[in-house]
Amino acid sequence: MSKLARILLVSLALSLSLGAGSALAQAEAGLRLAPAPVNRLDDESLQRGARDFINYCLTCHTAQYMRYNRLEDIGLTPAEITDNLMFATQKIGDTMTVAMTPADAEKWFPAPPPDLTLEARVRGRDWLYNYLLGFYRDEKSASGWNNIVFPNVAMPHVLWQLSGTNKLVETEFEEQGKAEGAAIAAKGLSRVEEKPGGKYALLTVATDVPGTMTRAQYEAFVGDLVNYLDYMGEPIKNQRIHLGIVVLLFLGVLFVFAYALKREYWKDLH
């Protein structure tokens, strides 16, 4: 094998194993996630997500690396940002912080709410989407809520009025394979857990009391929110995608001319 071929093979193997590594980091054993319906080039979805993030999440969480005026990148005007999305005391160049101090947060919650600017890069879009679908009622937990994606999380289900309340559905199986088969058949979010006595349980959530939104509306709402969280983790990526499209178009046009030139040169030889 030539040296070049070997270098190419090694770099291909490396990039494959790195890719597999990051996918594994996101998908915990036994946890099956539904794909998040997001499109980071959809400005309207990002605007709805930004509004919902500010209304429902910024009360406890910060986004301290995100400035309000960056929202102009997703099509909002400075007036829309200051009038609809900010408190009167803040300036448009400020970052998204909250009034709650870390000391208060520690007093009120067993685990403090982390900053969410880069959360989508840590957890991934699918994880976040399913996390916001995965809350269910649990009388045994301090907040009254639990989560199938993040067991025993200290965050209460702040969107329950919209989503309604879910209950946990647990089905037991004698073998791991059967439980995993049922998880695939169930589609969407589920978790397979080992139980004492060598049994396996398939955990899913089901609506108990409906909220103000239908299931489909809530899924779209959470999709917008996750789209925004993903955008916020790397705002510049949208510019890269746009530039990439321009470059491909340019290469397409260049190809037409290069091909015409080639035919012109070879015309007499054929």
Ligand code: HEC
């Ligand atoms: C009432 C306060 C409160 C509100 C409002 C709130 N959260 Fe949380 N959140 C918390 C707390 C507390 C934690 C830490 C939980 C833990 O580590 O057990 C948390 C944790 C999280 C995590 C997991 C962080 C990690 O990787 O460990 C995510 C993601 C998250 N919140 C997203 C959101 C989103 C999105 C919203 C808006 C829809 C929101 N939160 C609204 C209190 C809140």
